[in-house]
Amino acid sequence: MSTQEHVPPSSGEPVTAPTQHRSAPSLWPPLRALALRLHFYAGVLVAPFIAVAAITGLLYAYTPQLEQWLYxxxxxxxxxxxxxxxxxxxxxxxxxxxxxxxxxxxxxxxxxxxxxxxxxxxxxxxxxxxxxxxxxxxxxxxxxxxxxxxxxLPVRTWISMLHRHLHLGEVGRLYSELAASWLWVVALGGVVLWVSRGRTGSWIRRVFLPDQGATGRRNTMSWHGTVGVWMLLGVLALSATGMTWSAYAGQNIGTIRQALNWQTPSLNSEVFEAGHHDTGGTTAEHGHEHHVAVSVDQVVGAVREAGIDGPIEVIYPASETQAFKVVETGREWPVQQDSALVDPMTGEVIDILRFEDYPLMAKLTVWGIAAHMGLLFGLPNQLVLTALAVGILALIIWGYRMWWQRRPTTREGFALGRPFPRGSWRRLPLWAKVALVAVLVGLGWLMPVWTVSLVGFLVMDAVIARTST
Missing domain, CATH: 3.10.450.40 (Nuclear Transport Factor 2; Chain: A,)
Structure with missing residues (x-):
């Protein structure tokens, strides 16, 4: 018995069976869900460390005025x-x-x-x-x-150590490194999540302005997202410069800078061979009789003639193989940190290093650190740091408020906010998993404290998943 598979239309033209196109699943939804979950854990667990760093950093920013008043x-x-x-x-x-x-x-x-x-x-x-x-x-x-x-001076030193390690020594430095390492991850990830939200209306308005008509958790998220966008560049700069001072990430950043020739240049005062100078002449300041024949006045006069002006520090040679080293100490804009070596027997400038000859990355490092400390632009710099610190604290408060508003709405006693759903990792294709792991390994080498905390989050999440099922 034969069957007729297809009856052509009356026009007589053959018609082929329709082909079903199965589109590949989108990569972004599981990545976004994964980022949401990571942002959630980092926001809840790391936020207290970031808050402490913001408060102590804000105190440090105003230590120049505090020093001038106290001393x-x-x-x-x-x-x-x-x-x-x-x-x-x-x-x-x-x-x-x-x-x-x-x-x-x-x-x-x-x-x-x-x-x-x-x-x-x-x-x-x-x-x-x-x-x-x-x-x-x-x-x-x-x-x-x-x-x-x-x-x-003592008060600035005390506040600096509070910001750096809470007066707990090297162990305490882990807190500030944890805060600096996660700050950029939380900030950048949060902005990506906010920008990628599917909302109607003008793109500029929905990204850069809070939703005035929103209520409840949507209103909190609106302020959290828009303020985070406005603060992103400043927060990234704080995180990057903060990590350069950290114990482990700072060391790795130094290795990268050395490999790329991004180090800040400096003069080495060890420029003479032992016994090079005749030490039988007249001597200057007490304590350096054996290798100094000129006075500090002559040294300063020589470097002033060489164009090194403003506030300076003159470092005495500690041995007969060293020269006087003179460095400009001002960090205000425009930064001028020239340095020079002066022969301790003749008072002649024998070497000079101009700030204008620094590599670009070395200049950026100097500028970035001075800005982080609130010194680069004086009071305007301090006001910007104040806005960043207050903004970070506001973002943390809004973040915890969203966590609370996300709690299960039941009457069965106290309940905390819920994390975002699991299962995102399993939905990723293999190549995406491999790429993501490679990125995490790279970041793990750069930021070991961040890596350990991330592993801790994963273990905690697995335990919660096991106990909640």
Whole structure:
């Protein structure tokens, strides 16, 4: 028995059977769901660390004014005619502080005291004792401990360590590295999620302006998303510069910078061979009799003629193989951090490094760190950091509010907000899984603390999944 498979239409033209096209499943829905789940866990669990970093960072931003207020008697002087020679200021400081080894001298503006810095046994690493001298009278104004190349005084040092490691030492640095490592991930991922939401209306309006008609959780999300978009660039800059100071990520970033020749250049004061100079001539400041024949006044005069002006630090040679090293200390825009080496026997400038000759990435690093500290543009810089810190805290509060608003609406007692649904990973194609794992491995090498916390999130999620079924 035969069958007729197809009856042509009356026109007589043959008709083929319709072909069914099965489109490949879209990659974005499972990726977006995966990003939502990661954003949820990071927002809930890492947000407290980010909040602490934002608050302590905000405090640190205003430490320049705090220093000027607390230590006004040591820092500020009345401008009155000509300054006395620096060598006499050094002598006055040495008489007041004979137990220290003369290390450097800092020279500021016309209303700034001169800082004579000593290395003293028993002080912590990177800490020096500073004797403040009136440059017009030679009067010793007081003695304070200073920290690091920035010359931070005790209150700024204390707040800096609070921001850096909560005064818990190296273990405490994990908190700030965790915050800096996750900050950019949460911010960038959140903006991508917000921009990709399917909403009607103008793209610019729905991305950059909150939805005035929204209520409840939609209203909270609207403010959370739009403020996050406006803050993205600033938050990314804070995260990137913050990671350069971290223990593990910072070391890896340094390795990358070295490999790409992005390091900040510097002069090495070890420029002479032992016994190169005749040390039988006259000597200058006490403590360097065997390898210094010129005064600090001659050194400063030589570098001023070479074009190094503004606030400077003159570092004394610690041995006969070293030269004087002079560096500009200002970090305000336009940044000018030239440095020079001066022969301690002749007072001649033997090498000079101009900031304008720095590689671009080295300049960006200097500018970025100064901006992170609130120093680059002065008060406007501090106000921007204030807006970023307040905005981060607002985003965290909105994030927790959305978590609470997402809780199950039952009457069966207390319930926390629900995470986003699982199953996104299983819906990804194999090639996408391989690519995603490769990216995570790369980020894992760069940010080890971030990696450990991410593994912790995955383990916790697996445990919750096991116990909730």
């Amino acid at each position: 006004a008697d040591q820092l500020r002087v009345e401008q009155q005619g000509h300054r006395i020679p620096l060598s006499l200021q050094v002598e006055a400081a040495q008489e007041a502080h004979p137990e220290g080894t003369l290390h450097a001298i800092r020279i500021g503006g016309p209303e700034d005291s001169t800082r004579v810095l000593f290395q003293v046994d028993g002080l912590e690493e990177s800490v020096r004792s500073s004797v403040f001298v009136d440059p017009y009278t030679g009067e010793v104004l007081g003695t304070l401990e200073v920290y690091g190349n920035s010359g931070a």
